[in-house]
Amino acid sequence: MRESTGTRERIKAVALELFTEQGYEKTSLREIAERLNVTKAALYYHFKSKDEIVSSFVEERLDRMDALIAWADEQPSTLATRRELIARYADSMFATEQPSVMRFFEQNQTALKSLAAGQQMRDRMFRLADALARGDESPAAQLRAALSLFAVHSSWFAIRAPRVTDEERRKIALEVADELLARIADG
Amino acid sequence: MRESTGTRERIKAVALELFTEQGYEKTSLREIAERLNVTKAALYYHFKSKDEIVSSFVEERLDRMDALIAWADEQPSTLATRRELIARYADSMFATEQPSVMRFFEQNQTALKSLAAGQQMRDRMFRLADALARGDESPAAQLRAALSLFAVHSSWFAIRAPRVTDEERRKIALEVADELLARIADG
DNA sequence: ACCTGAACACCGTTCAAGT
DNA sequence: ACCTGAACACCGTTCAAGT
Numbered sequence: 001m002r003e004s005t006g007t008r009e010r011i012k013a014v015a016l017e018l019f020t021e022q023g024y025e026k027t028s029l030r031e032i033a034e035r036l037n038v039t040k041a042a043l044y045y046h047f048k049s050k051d052e053i054v055s056s057f058v059e060e061r062l063d064r065m066d067a068l069i070a071w072a073d074e075q076p077s078t079l080a081t082r083r084e085l086i087a088r089y090a091d092s093m094f095a096t097e098q099p100s101v102m103r104f105f106e107q108n109q110t111a112l113k114s115l116a117a118g119q120q121m122r123d124r125m126f127r128l129a130d131a132l133a134r135g136d137e138s139p140a141a142q143l144r145a146a147l148s149l150f151a152v153h154s155s156w157f158a159i160r161a162p163r164v165t166d167e168e169r170r171k172i173a174l175e176v177a178d179e180l181l182a183r184i185a186d187g
Numbered sequence: 188m189r190e191s192t193g194t195r196e197r198i199k200a201v202a203l204e205l206f207t208e209q210g211y212e213k214t215s216l217r218e219i220a221e222r223l224n225v226t227k228a229a230l231y232y233h234f235k236s237k238d239e240i241v242s243s244f245v246e247e248r249l250d251r252m253d254a255l256i257a258w259a260d261e262q263p264s265t266l267a268t269r270r271e272l273i274a275r276y277a278d279s280m281f282a283t284e285q286p287s288v289m290r291f292f293e294q295n296q297t298a299l300k301s302l303a304a305g306q307q308m309r310d311r312m313f314r315l316a317d318a319l320a321r322g323d324e325s326p327a328a329q330l331r332a333a334l335s336l337f338a339v340h341s342s343w344f345a346i347r348a349p350r351v352t353d354e355e356r357r358k359i360a361l362e363v364a365d366e367l368l369a370r371i372a373d374g
Numbered sequence: 375a376c377c378t379g380a381a382c383a384c385c386g387t388t389c390a391a392g393t
Numbered sequence: 394a395c396c397t398g399a400a401c402a403c404c405g406t407t408c409a410a411g412t
Binding site for chain 2 (some may be wrong): 386387388
């Protein structure tokens, strides 16, 4: 706990930056170590492996998603719930320090598939989609639910019009998501 | 041309299989070489580098997309054109040997970002999205266009209902895509 | 508790040399 | 034309040893 040097936190910060910029596979532990003026081996005192570094800054997001799923399960499966759920999802993605973690996920989708943390994220995405389509098990509903989540994610890069603020991106994403959700039948 | 042994084609086939199964970064040239009973160095006689192997089976798909974009540019920017374009896109993705190449892309999105072939694919996706939103430069239209393309892609994994055929996936994807496209203003 | 130095097996790539 | 053998610098990981 009482880390005197704070090396662990510094590793996390540098790793998040480099993994996002260059990608997980393209970033070597040597690079991270050099930025911190330590040896590669020092990283292994703080983390069991390279992908444990990823897990460390993914955990917070997993917790948020779990809370969201738990909340959704208690609500009636109506359009109002679906709209509220996607809005809360967007909030937790666009809020606080999360944008940098979100950019990391955006950048490293594939690498994450083989990582423990990535599979957990994938699992949560499917459970969120299920929560959005609850009561309507049709294939079309599953696709609409998944696309409404993608709408939130892809608003970051798919909207290339100039001078669009984060707040506007969020608004547009929810507008498009809502249309998709409106076509899912209530439970 | 007149390759006697056909080693080049055998490399492509094995690489596509392994890259799709395990991912590009996780597949070593040693693995590919061993399957073919040649040395790693032999691969370098047929391909300049590891990512040139990828380029070799991506080219056909790039050509298809270029043809599609060229076709779209000649059409009036109406809903009918957008529907026809996305249908043709789905056809070219679901048709012939392409599903395996499509699964490769699905599996390797991130690795592709740093590859020449990947950047070309990304460029074509944006140009397709632009063709779909032509005449409506609003941010919402850009997002809708991108999501309609995603609908085609994600129908492969987002629809998890049992016993859904490829043909049904295609139909559902186009149904959802059409709704998104209907909300884009005509040029 | 925190970190180093040196070693490990493996990676993509190069190149002279063989047929 | 087609391929091998050996070397290159680099990778993630381990571990005994130092403070």
